[in-house]
Amino acid sequence: MFKSIIHTLGSKLSIGIINLLIAISISQYLGADAKGLQGLIIASMAYILIISNIVGGASIVYLSPRNKLRHILAPSYLWAIIASTIAYFGLQWSSFIEAEYIPYVVLITLISSITSINSSILIGRENVHRSNIVATIQPALCLLILLLFFFVLKRENIESYLYALLFSCLVALGLSTYYFFKLPHLKSESTLKRAFLDLFKYGILNQLSHIFQVLSFRLGYFWLAQVSTRAEVGVFSNAVSVIESIWILSRALSVVQYSKIVNSKNKIESQRITLQFSKIASIASVIGCTVFALMPASFYTFIFGAEFSEMSNLIKLLSPGIVFFSVYIIISHYFSGTGRYDLNAWISLLGLSITIASLYTLSPIYGMIGVALSHMISYVATAILAALLFYFRSNLTVSDLKITKGDINELRANFKSLIRF
Structure with missing residues (x-):
């Protein structure tokens, strides 16, 4: 398990750094206006x-160990095409993105959707390492090509x-497809109809949570674009990108926790892993947020440019929420891994309602400070x-929630195990 953790952590860390470099380059x-558009x-x-x-x-992760792959792929790919087609007309109706960019946005998203389906199957079959490679290749290539345009071609x-972004997503799609075809065939008595119904059943429940969550997370971008300037969207999006790297x-x-839980029938062990990972996440988040919050405005203007001085205040305001939400990320994957997508949906709906209010x-x-406060709350x-x-749904006691000396010793032992990998 810990080998998967270190591979996944390395992948996520690399992706975070690369995305930060992309944000810095843009x-x-x-400038801030173009960063707002991005x-x-x-x-x-x-x-x-x-x-x-x-x-x-996530529903594919849950169902792929239990169904034939072709029964998973057919409805998933078809729905991705339908969703992208609907999105094209939806974006044409809106005024947030210029019309000439919309075909690129929709095509890139469709490619990313299919890649995500392939990667979800890899995770469901406990090929987390290969999924991490796919996830890392895409932003790395995007950064390299972007720098080629900026430095060499002067575009x-x-x-x-x-x-x-388009080229890097195409490469990631090709790699995920290659890994996908190398998976062993799974003997299953499932039918296409049963898999289709299960995908919708678990997918709708699970995606309700993600729909509410992403709406809540990024509503501030569109709010600022509507009532303020796109430059403020750029400043706010950079602050969010920096502080969300804590996650x-x-x-x-x-990712590792979810992969283990969906392949396990031991509820007590799943709860133990969730509690342990929650403690690790909370400690790391407090340390990371403290570092970012202590950085002066001059640090962020040096990194991003003179237009981004307000990032320092935004990061300070967002930090408490980032710490709390780092624990939610772990707990929500426990609910998903045990099939309780409905709980995540209700929780995320509450979060969205609070954001809107x-x-x-x-x-x-x-203004922009108020948007940051709304997200934090x-x-x-x-x-x-x-x-x-x-x-209240676990077998835990209040004393289990405390970070004890035993927890520290266990974390230290696990860290040593990670180093050996």
């Missing part, structure tokens, strides 16, 4: 992906970013509710 060479593009892609993953995503525009460890742990009340008064409330539900 900020420095194209943020809106990524947010739009995230919205399309969560619709595509209604028949895909400093948003189109260069879209070309880099790298939580997301790495959750606080945006209406805080942003008219405090939503993160904290979401995490508290999830923690309470996990506690």
Whole structure:
């Protein structure tokens, strides 16, 4: 298990660093307005992906060990195409992204959707390492091609970013398909009809959570674009990107945790892993947020450019919510891994409701600062509710929640195991 953790952590850390370098490159060479457009593009892609993953995503991880692969792929690929087609017309109707960029956004998202389906099957079959390779290759290639456009070809525009993103996603798709075809065939009595119904059943329940969550996470981008300037979207999106990098460890742990839980029938062991990973995530998040919050505004203007001085204040405001939500990431994967997607959906709906209410009340008064506050409040409330539900539905006691000397010794032993890998 810990070999998978270190591979996943290395992958997530690499992806986080690479995405940060992409954000820095766009900020420095194209400015805050272009960074705002890039943020809106990524947010739009995230919205399309969560619709595509209604028949895909985490439900594939849960069902792939239990079904023939062809029964999983056919409905998943078809739905990805349908979702992307609907998204094309939806984006044409909106005014957040210029019309000439919409075909690129939709095509890139479709490619990413199919890659995500392939990677989810790899994770479900406990090929986490190969899934990590696919996930890392894409942003790495994107960064290299983007720098080629900026430094060598001197093409400093948003189109260069879209070309880099498109090519890198195509390579990731090819690699994920190659790994997919190397998987052994699984003997199963499942039928296409049963797999199709299960994909919708688990997918809708699971994706309700992700739909509410992504809407909550990125609603501030579109809110700022509507009531303020795209440059403010750029500043806010950079602050979010930096502070959300704290979740790298939580997301790495959750991938391994989820893969183990869906392949296990031992509920007590699943709870133990979840509690242990939650403690690791909370400690690491406190340390990481403290470091970022202590950085002066001059540090962020040096890295991103003179237009991004407000990032320092935004990061300070977002930090408490980031710490709380790092624990929610672990707990939510426990609920998903045990088939309780409905709990995640209700929790995320609460988070979205709080985000909307606080945006209406805080942003008219405090502007961009109010948007950051609304996100922080939503993160904290979401995490508290999830923690309470996990506690009351588990066999844990209050003393189990404390970080004890035994936990520290166990974490130290696990860390030594990781180093050996």
